[in-house]
Amino acid sequence: MMLLRAIALTTAFSACFAVFLVSPLGARAQFDSTTSTDPFTLSLSSNPQPYGTVAVTPISGAISTTNGTLVAKVGGVTVYSGNARTFSVPLGAPGAPVTVNVTLTIAGVPYTESATITPQDVSIVAEPLSSAPPLYPGKPLPAVGGKVRLVAMADLRTAAGKRLDPSTLAYTWSIDDAEDTNDSGIGKDAIIVDSPLSYRSSAVSVTVTSADGTLSGSDMFSLVASDPVVRMYAQDPLLGVLFGRALSDTFSINGPEASFYAGTYSFPTDSGAPSVEWYVNGSAVQNGSIITLRPTGQGAGSASVSATAGTGDAAGSSALSVSFGSASGGGLFGL
Amino acid sequence: MRNKITFIATVVVLLGLLIGAYFYVFFRGSSLTVAPQTSTSTLPVSGSAAGETATTSLVGMVPSSSTQISPRLLEITKGPVAAGVVALDVGTTSASSSPDVEVRFIERQSGNVYAYDEKTGVLTRTSNRTLPGIEVAQWLPSGETAFVSYLSDDLSMVETYALPASNASSTTGFFLPQGLADLAVGPTQVLELASGSDGSVASLVHTDGTGAVNIFTSPLSSLRISFLGKNYLAFTKPAASLPGFVYEVSKAGAFTRLAGPLYGLVALASPSGAWVLVSYTNNGVMGMELINTGTGKATILPVATVADKCVWATDDSAIYCGIPSAAPTTGAYPDDWYQGALSFSDKIWKIDVTGRFAQLVLDPSTTTMGSLDAEALALDPANSTLLFVNKNDGSLWSYEL
Numbered sequence: 028m029m030l031l032r033a034i035a036l037t038t039a040f041s042a043c044f045a046v047f048l049v050s051p052l053g054a055r056a057q058f059d060s061t062t063s064t065d066p067f068t069l070s071l072s073s074n075p076q077p078y079g080t081v082a083v084t085p086i087s088g089a090i091s092t093t094n095g096t097l098v099a100k101v102g103g104v105t106v107y108s109g110n111a112r113t114f115s116v117p118l119g120a121p122g123a124p125v126t127v128n129v130t131l132t133i134a135g136v137p138y139t140e141s142a143t144i145t146p147q148d149v150s151i152v153a154e155p156l157s158s159a160p161p162l163y164p165g166k167p168l169p170a171v172g173g174k175v176r177l178v179a180m181a182d183l184r185t186a187a188g189k190r191l192d193p194s195t196l197a198y199t200w201s202i203d204d205a206e207d208t209n210d211s212g213i214g215k216d217a218i219i220v221d222s223p224l225s226y227r228s229s230a231v232s233v234t235v236t237s238a239d240g241t242l243s244g245s246d247m248f249s250l251v252a253s254d255p256v257v258r259m260y261a262q263d264p265l266l267g268v269l270f271g272r273a274l275s276d277t278f279s280i281n282g283p284e285a286s287f288y289a290g291t292y293s294f295p296t297d298s299g300a301p302s303v304e305w306y307v308n309g310s311a312v313q314n315g316s317i318i319t320l321r322p323t324g325q326g327a328g329s330a331s332v333s334a335t336a337g338t339g340d341a342a343g344s345s346a347l348s349v350s351f352g353s354a355s356g357g358g359l360f361g362l
Numbered sequence: 363m364r365n366k367i368t369f370i371a372t373v374v375v376l377l378g379l380l381i382g383a384y385f386y387v388f389f390r391g392s393s394l395t396v397a398p399q400t401s402t403s404t405l406p407v408s409g410s411a412a413g414e415t416a417t418t419s420l421v422g423m424v425p426s427s428s429t430q431i432s433p434r435l436l437e438i439t440k441g442p443v444a445a446g447v448v449a450l451d452v453g454t455t456s457a458s459s460s461p462d463v464e465v466r467f468i469e470r471q472s473g474n475v476y477a478y479d480e481k482t483g484v485l486t487r488t489s490n491r492t493l494p495g496i497e498v499a500q501w502l503p504s505g506e507t508a509f510v511s512y513l514s515d516d517l518s519m520v521e522t523y524a525l526p527a528s529n530a531s532s533t534t535g536f537f538l539p540q541g542l543a544d545l546a547v548g549p550t551q552v553l554e555l556a557s558g559s560d561g562s563v564a565s566l567v568h569t570d571g572t573g574a575v576n577i578f579t580s581p582l583s584s585l586r587i588s589f590l591g592k593n594y595l596a597f598t599k600p601a602a603s604l605p606g607f608v609y610e611v612s613k614a615g616a617f618t619r620l621a622g623p624l625y626g627l628v629a630l631a632s633p634s635g636a637w638v639l640v641s642y643t644n645n646g647v648m649g650m651e652l653i654n655t656g657t658g659k660a661t662i663l664p665v666a667t668v669a670d671k672c673v674w675a676t677d678d679s680a681i682y683c684g685i686p687s688a689a690p691t692t693g694a695y696p697d698d699w700y701q702g703a704l705s706f707s708d709k710i711w712k713i714d715v716t717g718r719f720a721q722l723v724l725d726p727s728t729t730t731m732g733s734l735d736a737e738a739l740a741l742d743p744a745n746s747t748l749l750f751v752n753k754n755d756g757s758l759w760s761y762e763l
Contacts, residue, residue, distance in 0.1 A: 077619070078658045120658065121618075148619055153604050154584045161513055161520045162497055164670070165700045166584050166599035176559075178581050180607065182618060190616055216581050217560075253603065258701055265471035266442060267495030267512060271753050273702040284397060288517065292701065305396075312396045316517060319397035328392035352392040 066090050066138050067131055074245045075146040077123075077182075080115040083142070085131055095133040101125055121148040122184025122242075147244030148182035149235045156219070158255075158294040158301055160270070168253035169222045172340040173295030175250060178217045181235040183242045191237055199234045213238075222252040222295075255294040255301075255343040257336050262286040262317060278332075280351040284321040287347075289334035291316075294341050301338040307331070322351035428483055431729050434762040438478050438749075439485070442756020444468040444510065446499030447749050449742035449760075452479075463747045466505045466527055467758055470496055475508070475527045480747060480760060488528045491535065499525075500547040502569055503743075507533060509547055514540075524571060536571050546588040553594065557583045564594065564611075578615030590655065591635020602626045602643050602694035610655060620653050621660065626695050628669040632678045637715065639681055641669040646691040652715065665711050665720050668696040673739035673748075679716050682723065682748055684708035684736025705735040705754055710761065723748070724761055731759070 067087035075081040083099070085092050095111035106127070107114035116127050128141045154176040157167035169175045179198055183191045194214045200207040202220060210218040223229040232247040258273040268288045278285070294301035304311055305318045308330050312318070320332065333346035429437040444467070451461035463480040466488075473493025477486045499508045508525045522538040522545060538545070543557035547569075554565045554574075561581045567574045577594065584599045590610055596617070597608035606627030609617040621627065624642035631638050638653040640660075648666040653659070665685045672683035686706035689695070698704045710724035726734040735753040748761045 150607055150619065150623065152582055152598055152607060154582065155604075161518065162511060163700065164586070164599065165697055166601040166604060168601055168603060176583070180582070180609075180617060180619070248605075251603070256701075258703065260702065263471075263495075265494040267470075267497060268517065269702075270497070271702050271756075272705070275703075290701070307394055307396065313399065315399060317399075319399075320394045321397050322392055323395050324392035326392050328394070330394045332394075349394065351394065 067092065067140055069127070069129060069140055069142040071142075071144065074149075075118055075144050076244075077118055077121045077146040077148045079146070080117050081144055081146075082113050083116055083127060083129075084113040085111055085129065085140070090133055090138070092131060092133070095131050097132070098130045100128045116144065118144065118146040120184075120188075121146060121182045122186060122188055122190075124186050145186065145242070147184070147235075147242060148180075149233065149244035149246045150180045151231065151233060151246045151248040152178045152180055153248060153250065154178060155222075155293070156295065156297050158291045158296050160268075160290045160292075162270070163290075163292075168293040169250060170255060170293050170295040170338075170341055171222060171225055171252045172338075173222045173252070174219050174297050175222055176217060176219050177231055177233075177248065177250075179233045179235060179246070181216065181244065183235065183237055183244060185242065191242070195238055197236045197238070199236070201232045201234075203230050220250070223250055225252060225254075227252075253293055255336070255341045256292040257303075257334055257343040257345040258290045258292065259332075259334055259345045259347060260288045260290060262288045274347055275345075277348045277350065280320065280322055280349060284319055285349075286317060286319040287332070287334070289316050289336060289345065291336045291343070294336060294338045294343070296338070298338065301336040301341070303334055303336045306333045306335065320349065325352070327352040427485065428478065431731050435724065435729055435731065436480075436760045436762075437731065438465060438758040438760055439467070439469075439476070440755070440757050441751070442470045443751060443758045444470045444496040444499040445738040445751055445753075446501060446508065446510075447738060447740050447751065447758060448501035448503070448505045448508075449740055449747055449749050450505045451743050451746075461742065461744045461746055463742045463760075464505075465747075465749060465758070465760060466501065466508075468496055468499050468508060468510065468525070470494070470756060473510070473525070475525065477527075488530075489526065490529065491525065493523065493525065500545060502547055503549050507569060509538070509545055509552065511542075511545070524569075533570065538571065543583075544586050548589045553577070553587055553589060555585060555587050557585065559583060564596075577613070578611050580617065586629075588629075588631050589635070590631045590638070593635060595629060595631045595635075595638065597627060597629040598622075600626045600628050600696055602697045606642070608638060608640060608653075620655060620658065621651070626697075628696060630669040630672055630674065630681075632674045633676055634678050636678055637674075639669050639672060639674070641667060641696075643695045646693060646695075648686075648689060648695050652713075661718075663713060663720065665713065667706075667708075668699060670696070671706075671708070671736055671739065673741055675741060675745045676743050677745070679714070680745070681713040681715065682739055682741065683711055683713065684734065684739065684750065685711045705733075708734045708736045710734075710736065710748070710750070723763070 066089045070084045070086050092111040097111040099107040124143050124145045126143045131138045155169040156174045157170040159167040181193050198215045199211045229250040234245040236243040261269045289303045291301045305313045329350045332349050335344040427439045447467040450464045452464045465478045475489035495512045496510045498511045501508045526533045544555040546553040564577045565574045588595045594611040598606045605623030607622030608620045608629040621640050626643035628641045641650045650663040650666045652661045667685045712721045712723045736750045737753045738751040740749040
């Protein structure tokens with residue numbers, strides 16, 4: 028009898044335990060609560076920039092997110108709904124915090140996590156120390172064997188929107204993952220680096236931090252050198268240099284003389300302006316950025332005219348076939 | 363006998379020398395010689411600074427050189443003209459008629475200022491100050507003065523001169539600081555940018571050159587500037603293979619990024635400052651977007667060109683641009699265009715900002731004007747007439763909208 032009672036109690040207990048296990052009550056008890064205490068985290072894949080987007084990825088070592096679904100909301104508005112994977116969150120002005128609330132559901136069990144993203148604006152601007160003619164409205168390119176000035180434009184703001192003075196921020200520069208301690212420091216918003224070799228690149232990065240260390244932003248720039256360019260332009264005594272049309276192939280001298288100007292683009296300038304040498308029919312005739320040529324003799328003729336510029340290892344040239352004179356004029360006394 | 367032989371021999375020798383000299387002088391081959399370098403300028407420059415006056419004897423009406431291509435399209439002058447013109451509304455004959463537009467431009471080879479009346483077709487030279495070789499002209503909206511830029515004698519430095527439009531003007535010309543990196547002209551003020559190795563300083567001056575006040579500084583030394591409503595616009599000088607940025611600069615000198623990084627970025631602010639047109643390049647393909655400066659929102663546009671080839675309507679309602687018909691994807695923009703390495707074949711389009719659509723305005727291929735590479739676009743205050751310079755030959759055109 029006692030045996031039967033023991034068997035009955037054991038069976039009843041087992042049944043209750045089984046029910047308990049498969050019931051929601053049992054499940055909650057197994058994972059503590061319906062909203063888990065941080066079973067997963069949110070990872071940002073890049074430094075958040077104002078007015079852009081940041082990629083957010085749910086990561087967990089405790090639960091598998093592969094088969095889960097995810098809903099992300101910003102300010103109550105759904106920005107993503109679907110399979111649990113990386114999603115994008117739009118950002119606003121510098122310093123304006125964006126809170127994203129994520130609900131990750133796995134096997135019917137929801138888990139929540141939230142993150143506040145505060146974008147700070149840091150951009151690296153490249154200013155090659157390279158040549159270009161005066162009045163050129165563009166920017167020359169990093170020169171082979173030259174130098175480039177890199178400027179960090181930082182716009183760090185507090186959550187209240189107060190803009191921090193860029194001169195009070197700390198700038199930490201790195202070149203190819205090696206910190207440049209000499210050029211880093213408070214207010215050091217610019218550095219000068221060597222251009223990389225041809226077909227190479229240099230990675231320059233900067234991290235900008237507020238004085239109290241609570242706000243920071245960063246940017247990275249990949250530096251590549253370019254070959255220099257020489258362009259020849261006609262120079263008219265009244266119209267000036269005709270920068271609107273770079274001469275190529277052929278040019279015809281119709282008057283008593285013609286002047287040419289050699290525009291040098293993207294040559295290194297750290298040791299001065301590039302030197303220009305002119306050649307006529309392969310013979311060096313003159314140095315300088317301008318040359319004036321005069322046809323002499325009778326009849327038509329042609330000549331090759333070229334301008335070669337160089338500084339250090341950087342060299343470039345431009346060539347023209349110049350025609351002049353006329354085929355007639357073989358009569359008496361040249362008439 | 364002997365004397366006779368000697369005489370004949372002498373004559374023969376002299377004749378031989380004469381014939382040889384004849385062939386040497388008149389039948390030698392042609393070649394190129396290099397003219398000696400001179401230190402003096404080949405570009406005559408008018409007078410010196412303030413106080414100069416020009417004679418008035420040459421000022422007056424000149425024969426009109428305009429050519430009507432179509433009912434709406436007019437070639438004002440074959441030029442070449444300096445890049446930068448202004449159109450003024452000089453009054454209407456009645457309330458229902460379109461305004462009478464006067465176009466002011468500068469003849470590049472002389473620096474003389476001309477005024478062309480669209481309604482009468484009369485071309486008048488209003489200033490005969492001689493200043494050849496002007497590359498760029500920026501006009502006051504009133505048309506009284508053009509701030510012109512040209513190269514120094516040795517072509518190493520930029521000179522900027524305030525050129526009065528009229529000899530009769532009470533305003534005398536004056537030089538601005540040498541080597542200015544950029545200049546922007548507003549209705550009553552001029553924004554000057556001076557740049558050095560460590561950055562730039564922007565100053566605001568009155569249109570008569572007085573009252574210079576520093577407005578902002580920047581660690582950037584390669585900038586272009588303009589007005590943006592009551593604030594200022596600054597963007598990094600463009601290069602096809604370098605990322606560029608455009609900033610709104612407050613009166614306090616704070617830089618706020620509006621767009622970028624975008625390769626080859628060029629920006630053009632609307633008159634009110636509510637919008638900024640931004641052009642850029644992506645793998646050899648040009649793109650354009652419209653930035654709302656209030657919200658920061660960018661709207662991609664269905665047509666693309668270099669923003670320098672565009673002009674805003676005075677009420678911000680539209681943008682007119684020279685849009686290349688088929689820009690090569692192998693080009694580097696805007697570098698190749700700036701350097702004169704390529705020219706575009708444009709059509710003129712209108713981008714309606716309010717209606718959010720683009721509309722073809724002028725297709726040069728349907729006219730006899732030839733290929734058009736539009737630059738220095740301008741509109742009169744009533745937005746009734748579009749002006750543009752053909753970069754191919756420096757000719758000046760007007761199109762009645």
